[in-house]
Ligand code: AMP
């Protein structure tokens with residue numbers, strides 16, 4: 648018999664989020680995600696953070712690099728302030744509930760829903776979609792499984808993940824409806840702060856991304872102070888000084904991006920940054936931004952490098968996180984199998 652299921656009002660607040668270890672983490676990941684993961688942990692809510700290695704392989708990953716990048720991302724989380732005792736930190740492939748629930752959601756979600764995802768459309772634009780992996784197409788269904796395997800209620804992400812979270816809600820609603828239960832919560836995206844969409848340093852209309860072919864387009868969490876300063880000095884801008892009001896940034900994507908980065912790094916609003924730098928030339932603003940970026944990022948990079956000296960310790964932390972994650976996800980998954988009608992009779 649199906650266990651009596653909880654109604655959505657009774658779901659305990661629980662935060663889940665993930666980052667792909669498909670390259671080195673960028674300033675975009677830091678400001679849009681990591682920095683806010685730390686804030687949520689420090690607010691005392693239960694926090695579960697996952698390096699989604701199974702999402703990473705939806706496009707080709709060199710195995711040795713994937714392993715290295717997973718450890719490096721874990722080191723970045725810890726260096727940025729994630730405490731593996733207070734938060735659960737692990738890599739996705741060590742908790743099989745993700746893949747198992749992902750399959751069930753593949754049978755709940757509709758092809759049309761996946762085909763409408765802008766990320767899928769962007770990734771296949773101008774390419775032969777027929778040659779992409781089936782996993783890339785089903786990516787959002789596995790993402791829904793990541794979150795709902797814990798019945799997480801809140802998901803801090805950058806702006807680009809909004810549509811995927813709407814799809815997670817649709818999957819939860821359809822599952823609940825099809826099976827006549829109130830089993831999964833309808834998750835809340837948390838998209839907040841001054842830098843929910845950090846743009847490329849070379850093109851203010853493109854997202855800063857770990858997969859951009861130009862390294863100059865992004866700041867990596869592994870960049871040295873000199874490299875950070877040089878990338879900011881060379882960042883694309885326009886010839887105008889900074890305006891004295893936010894409205895003046897409307898049609899200036901590159902200038903707006905640098906102001907938003909300054910705001911997010913300093914913890915002030917973009918309005919305050921504009922107030923403080925009204926009329927300043929980029930010759931003044933960029934060095935101030937470079938100093939701030941170095942001051943905020945250098946301690947993280949140094950700590951990351953120190954942690955990377957001991958990969959066995961990182962693996963131990965990820966393994967311990969996986970055991971704790973599994974202890975939450977497994978009973979939820981067993982209930983899901985029961986709701987769906989699978990016979991579960993294997994002796995334990
Ligand atoms: P990904 O690198 O695609 O796995 O993204 C991991 C997290 O970082 C997600 O919450 C993204 O929304 C966030 N993120 C990635 N790039 C950016 C960016 N340029 N600006 C803000 N957030 C970002």
Ligand code: TRP
Pocket residue numbers: 663664665666667699702789790793794802803804808811
């Ligand atoms: N799709 C997310 C990204 O590329 C990564 C991700 C996978 C994720 N599973 C998740 C984010 C679950 C939040 C919750 O940014």
